[in-house]
Amino acid sequence: MTARLVIATRGSQLALWQAEHVKAKLLADSPGLTVELNIITTKGDKILEVALAKVGGKGLFVKEIEQALIDETADVAVHSMKDVPAELEPGLALVAVSTREVPWDALCARAPVTVATLPKGATVGTSSMRRQCQLLAQRPDLQIKLLRGNVPTRIKKLDDGEFDAIVLAAAGLTRLGMANRITQLLPLEISIPAVTQGVLGLETRASDVATAALIRRAMHDPAEERRVAAERAFLKKMGGSCQTPLAAYALDRAEGGMRVVGMCGMPDGSKILRAEVRGPVGDAELLGERLAEDLLAQGADAILAATR
Numbered sequence: 390m391t392a393r394l395v396i397a398t399r400g401s402q403l404a405l406w407q408a409e410h411v412k413a414k415l416l417a418d419s420p421g422l423t424v425e426l427n428i429i430t431t432k433g434d435k436i437l438e439v440a441l442a443k444v445g446g447k448g449l450f451v452k453e454i455e456q457a458l459i460d461e462t463a464d465v466a467v468h469s470m471k472d473v474p475a476e477l478e479p480g481l482a483l484v485a486v487s488t489r490e491v492p493w494d495a496l497c498a499r500a501p502v503t504v505a506t507l508p509k510g511a512t513v514g515t516s517s518m519r520r521q522c523q524l525l526a527q528r529p530d531l532q533i534k535l536l537r538g539n540v541p542t543r544i545k546k547l548d549d550g551e552f553d554a555i556v557l558a559a560a561g562l563t564r565l566g567m568a569n570r571i572t573q574l575l576p577l578e579i580s581i582p583a584v585t586q587g588v589l590g591l592e593t594r595a596s597d598v599a600t601a602a603l604i605r606r607a608m609h610d611p612a613e614e615r616r617v618a619a620e621r622a623f624l625k626k627m628g629g630s631c632q633t634p635l636a637a638y639a640l641d642r643a644e645g646g647m648r649v650v651g652m653c654g655m656p657d658g659s660k661i662l663r664a665e666v667r668g669p670v671g672d673a674e675l676l677g678e679r680l681a682e683d684l685l686a687q688g689a690d691a692i693l694a695a696t697r
Contacts, residue, residue, distance in 0.1 A: 393423040394600065397454045397463035400428045401539040403561045407589055408467045410564075411608060418607035427463045429453050455481055458592065464600050466592040470585035470617060473592075475625045480594060484601040485609035486617050487589035490560035492638060494520060494580040496573040497547060497562075498554035503573040504528060511553035514546065518656050520556045522634035523580045525658025540565055556580075560587035581636035581652045581663075584620040588613060615673040616640070619649050622677030627653065627689070633696040634661075637680060639673070646670060651680045653689040656696065662687045 394415065398408035405428070412424045431453045450472045457463040458481055470486060477483060496504060504527055507513070514536030515521055521533045534552060536543055540561050547555045554572070562568050591604045616639035623637040637651040647670045654661035664683035668676045681689075 392421065393425070394465060394603070395425050395427050395463045397427045397429055397457040397466045399431055399450060399454065403540050403565060404467070404469075406564050407469070411465075411467050411589070411591065414607045415603065419603060422603075427457055429457060455592065458594055461594075464593060464597065465604055468590045468592060470588035470590040471583045473585075473590050475621060477592070480596070481592055482595040482601065483590055484593050485591040485604045486585075486613050487591075487608055488610040489613055489616070490587040491563050491574070492582045492587040493559045494556050494575040494582060494586075495559040495562055495571040496554055496556055496575060497544065497570045498572045499547065501572055502554065504575065504579055507531065507554060512551075514543065514552040514555040517556070517583070518632060519583055519634045519636050519652075520580060522654040522656055522658050522661060523636070523652065524556065526654065526661045527579055527658075529658060540567065544570060558583075558586055577638065577650060581650055582638050584624045584635070584637050585617050586638075588617055612641070612670075615647070615670050619647065619673040619677040619680075622674040623649065623651055623681050624677075626678045626681035627684070627693065629653070629693050630697045632656070633693055637677065639676070641670065642667065647673060647676060649676045649680050651684060653684045653692050655692055660692065662689055662692070 396408050396412060398404050408426055415422055415424055431450050451468060454466045455478045458466055509530050510532060512532045512534050513524060514534050516535060516537050524531055536555055540557060543555055543557060546552060559571060559574055562571060591608055593600045619639040620637045627635055629635050634654045634656055637649060639647055639649040642648050646667055648667050650665045652661060652663050662684050664680055666676050666679045
């Protein structure tokens with residue numbers, strides 16, 4: 390049996406929380422295990438003054454961590470699933486996904502406002518084209534300003550008056566014990582979440598079956614895996630660049646089956662297409678592909694071409 394595991398993680402407060410969460414789950418499942426952290430600064434952590442969409446997208450948070458697996462200086466990588474590219478590096482495997490934390494986007498402000506009640510022309514901070522698109526579709530008068538940095542840094546910028554409001558993932562705020570900063574959880578009608586938002590992804594070397602078995606036993610959620618499969622199949626089928634606002638969210642229906650909703654739009658919110666599909670949970674990937682096909686039939690191909 391594997392006696393020692395090294396987890397590769399970014400060094401932000403949220404990434405460390407996620408890595409420690411996985412470590413605790415592993416130790417609870419395998420008390421004799423030794424688990425260490427290998428903290429890595431990624432390119433995405435270093436480039437803070439430019440929108441990620443202009444320098445390579447969220448994959449910038451993953452590359453160096455995957456390299457640690459390839460170099461065997463780590464055995465498992467912990468990612469925010471929404472940062473994981475559709476195609477993994479050769480020789481690596483996504484072996485487990487966690488149960489999803491709160492999936493929604495969250496508006497944070499110093500006053501108890503909502504998207505609808507923000508002052509006219511309010512300055513809103515986000516680094517996400519997806520969030521920008523959906524906010525401007527609701528409120529074209531808003532001034533969207535680039536917001537980068539870790540969660541506490543972003544909250545401090547809000548408190549220092551740089552923004553009237555900011556939009557963050559509710560999952561990160563919840564995990565860091567900062568859910569009290571949320572002024573409004575944004576429903577699907579306002580903001581469809583990023584693909585797999587709120588899910589942790591666990592990656593190992595494809596050949597390391599012993600570690601994969603440990604990780605799956607301690608962390609894996611098979612129902613979430615199906616929802617993740619639907620959302621990632623949508624993203625892969627759309628094939629958009631990191632400058633194309635895209636979103637998808639899969640949820641189980643109370644009466645059985647799965648519902649997947651999605652969006653594709655222009656960054657300025659001037660055009661936004663939405664679609665929804667329903668079907669058996671066993672057809673998760675097909676549902677994601679059908680969702681993409683529905684949006685493409687509505688004209689999403691023109692948006693994809695314009696934003697590449």
